Amino acid sequence: MTKTKNINGTVWRSTGSWYEVKDEFGRDYDCRLKGKFKIKGLKVTNPLAVGDYVVFDEENADEKTGIITEIKPRENYIIRKSVHKTGHGHLLACNIDQAIMVVTLVMPRTSLGFIDRFLVSSESFRIPAxxxxxxxxxxxxxAMEYQEEIMALYEKLGYPCYSISALHETNLESVHQLIENKTxxxxxxxxxxxxxxxxxxxPDLELATSEVSTFANKGVHTTTFAEMFEAKPNSYIIDSPGIKELGLIDMENEEIAHYFPEMRELLGECKFHNCLHVNEPKCAVKDAVINGEIxxxxxxxxxxxxxNIDNRR
Known part of the structure; x- marks a missing residue:
């Protein structure tokens, strides 16, 4: 039997060494990478992620297995710091239209610092968050008043915020509209x-859910591997494993302020063109903080x- 070569597909699930890939006709293949792939200029523990566009050769037509021979250029990606390898990142997803962060102020509490790191990561690739x-x-x-204050802070910066209860299906109509015709x-x-x-x-999915550990007020991991699901035609959701820490990868000190919209507006207004907004005199950003504008x-x-960047160096 002739094996089909150069099949275009999209990675829907990653388990580390095997990848579930759908071809252009929606057929599923279990694929592995051919040899070692190194992405130029990107130090990652996983060369391939859910959402990646790939080319693969059929290995066994009956068992629907294949070998990935090419990773196509990415439009964007979201990355976190690797928990296993110092100085490396771990790709969460590639080629996405928007990044949605689920936040909770109780059981467990999501810190504002964690939210800001997620937003900076999204901004760095111009991914709407x-x-x-x-x-x-x-x-x-x-607590509801505090949540409204936090939502107002981020909405003012251009980040849409929604107050929901997934368990009780409260305010989910907006989320259905949000994900329509997007990945x-x-x-x-x-x-x-x-x-x-x-x-x-x-509703057809049966995903494992788990209660929050009351001992440490931290969540118990239920998603082990990243996976993509079809919510409706042309609307896809990528579920990523719970993140403990979001480290910024391959970012220079001078870049970070560009990914804060309120600081980006003040670029060029500081006395020094290379101002880092820390100890420099006549800094527009620090003045804006003092005046309550940031x-x-x-x-x-x-x-x-x-x-964190300085410590990493």
Whole structure:
């Protein structure tokens, strides 16, 4: 039997060494990489990620297996710091239309620093980012007021925010509209309700969900590998494993302010053209923080990112 060569496909699931690839006709193949792929200028522990466009050769037509021979150029990607290899990143997803972060202010609490790192990662590739504030059913009046303040902060910066309860299916109409005709990465800490949300958006799925550990108020991992699902025709969701830490990869100190929209607006207004907005005199960004035009939490996130880059060096 003749083996078909040079088949175009998209990676739908990654388990580390094997990849589920769909060809142009929606047929599933279990594929592995041919040899070692190194992406020029990118130090990653996984050369291939869900959403990647690939070319593969059929290995066994009956068993629907193949060998990936080419990774096509990426439009964009979201990356986190590798937990296994120092100085390396781990690709979460590639070729996406938007990055959606599921945030919770209780059980577990998502820090503003974590949110800001996610937004900076998205900004660096001009990927539109959205924040879903889940578990609104667990918030008392005071906590709801705080959530509204945080949502107002990010919406002012241009990031759409939604207050939802995936468990009780509250305000999910907006999320259905949000994902229509797009490929969306859904990410966040473990335990924030990603699997619950996806199962609600795609009722036929049976994703494992897990309660949050009350001992440490941290989520229990339920998604082991990244995987793409079809919510409706031409609407795709990529479910990523819960992220403990988002490190910025291959970013220089001078770049980071460009990925904060409120700082980007002030570029060129500091006394020094190479101002890092830390100790320099006549800094427009620091003045904006003092005047309340830039949120202190955002400025602290910025300083933390600078410090992490310096420590990495």
């Amino acid at each position: 959205v924040l879903l504030f889940n578990k609104r059913d667990l918030l008392d009046e005071e 969306s990465l859904i990410s966040g800490h473990s335990g924030v309700g990603k699997s619950q949300l996806i199962s609600t958006l795609i 949120a202190e939490s955002r400025f602290n996130s910025y300083l933390s990112m600078l410090e």
